[in-house]
Amino acid sequence: MTATVDTQQKAFSEIAREATRAEHEAAENETFIGQLMSGKRSEADYWRLLSQYLPIYAALDEAMDRATESGGSIVERFHDPRFSRTAAIRADFAASGAPIDPPLPVTERYARRILEAEPAALLAHHYLRYLGDLSGGQAIGALVARHYGIPKGQLAMWDFSDIESPKRIKDAYRIQLDTLTDPAQQEEFLAEARAGYLLAGELFNALA
Numbered sequence: 001m002t003a004t005v006d007t008q009q010k011a012f013s014e015i016a017r018e019a020t021r022a023e024h025e026a027a028e029n030e031t032f033i034g035q036l037m038s039g040k041r042s043e044a045d046y047w048r049l050l051s052q053y054l055p056i057y058a059a060l061d062e063a064m065d066r067a068t069e070s071g072g073s074i075v076e077r078f079h080d081p082r083f084s085r086t087a088a089i090r091a092d093f094a095a096s097g098a099p100i101d102p103p104l105p106v107t108e109r110y111a112r113r114i115l116e117a118e119p120a121a122l123l124a125h126h127y128l129r130y131l132g133d134l135s136g137g138q139a140i141g142a143l144v145a146r147h148y149g150i151p152k153g154q155l156a157m158w159d160f161s162d163i164e165s166p167k168r169i170k171d172a173y174r175i176q177l178d179t180l181t182d183p184a185q186q187e188e189f190l191a192e193a194r195a196g197y198l199l200a201g202e203l204f205n206a207l208a
């Protein structure tokens with residue numbers, strides 16, 4: 001009987017996707033990102049967005065490093081330095097010569113929230129950024145290259161080819177996520193994932 005119930009239970013990765021679908025759609029439907037991806041903005045707007053991503057990803061790297069160093073954290077097995085986008089973003093700015101804008105208030109709030117997150121909440125930010133980069137992010141990279149003629153050498157942000165194919169990384173990530181079985185941690189993860197989508201949407205809105 002128990003076995004039947006267990007097999008009918010959804011994997012947490014599936015629950016996470018479904019429970020945050022509305023928030024994902026809201027972020028995806030923000031005008032700024034839609035316009036950027038359909039060629040209605042400019043190359044400068046892409047660099048304005050990436051300027052804001054820099055402190056956000058730097059906070060994520062810092063928080064993940066710290067959580068891993070102290071040991072025993074649930075985020076430990078998700079930590080892969082090759083995910084880190086901070087160096088890639090810096091390299092893209094160096095290659096393009098574009099200016100790095102100072103952080104907007106929403107960016108500062110987003111970065112602070114990541115730095116202050118408890119493990120399950122930090123994992124939610126990790127999931128949001130990296131599975132996002134490996135999903136819609138791949139389209140962002142391809143479309144800004146096409147619309148604004150940004151060369152591949154300036155788009156390291158979206159290039160995870162030193163790890164594996166985006167699909168395989170995502171599949172492996174979801175399997176890891178399914179091992180998060182503690183209900184309190186699952187709740188904390190879902191609440192923070194929703195908050196993360198809201199912040200991502202607010203950032204797009206601030207850039208519009």
Ligand code: HEM
Pocket residue numbers: 013016017024027028029033034037127128129131132133135136137139170196197200201
């Ligand atoms: C215009 C903007 C966006 C587009 C076009 C987009 C598109 C997509 C698509 C097509 C998928 C499904 C891929 C798949 O099933 O393998 C996806 C998944 C995902 N996206 Fe986005 N996305 C956008 C914005 C965002 C933002 C702002 C975030 C978070 C900050 C985000 C986070 C995610 C995550 C975490 C997933 C994986 C969901 C899961 O399967 O668990 N996306 N996105």
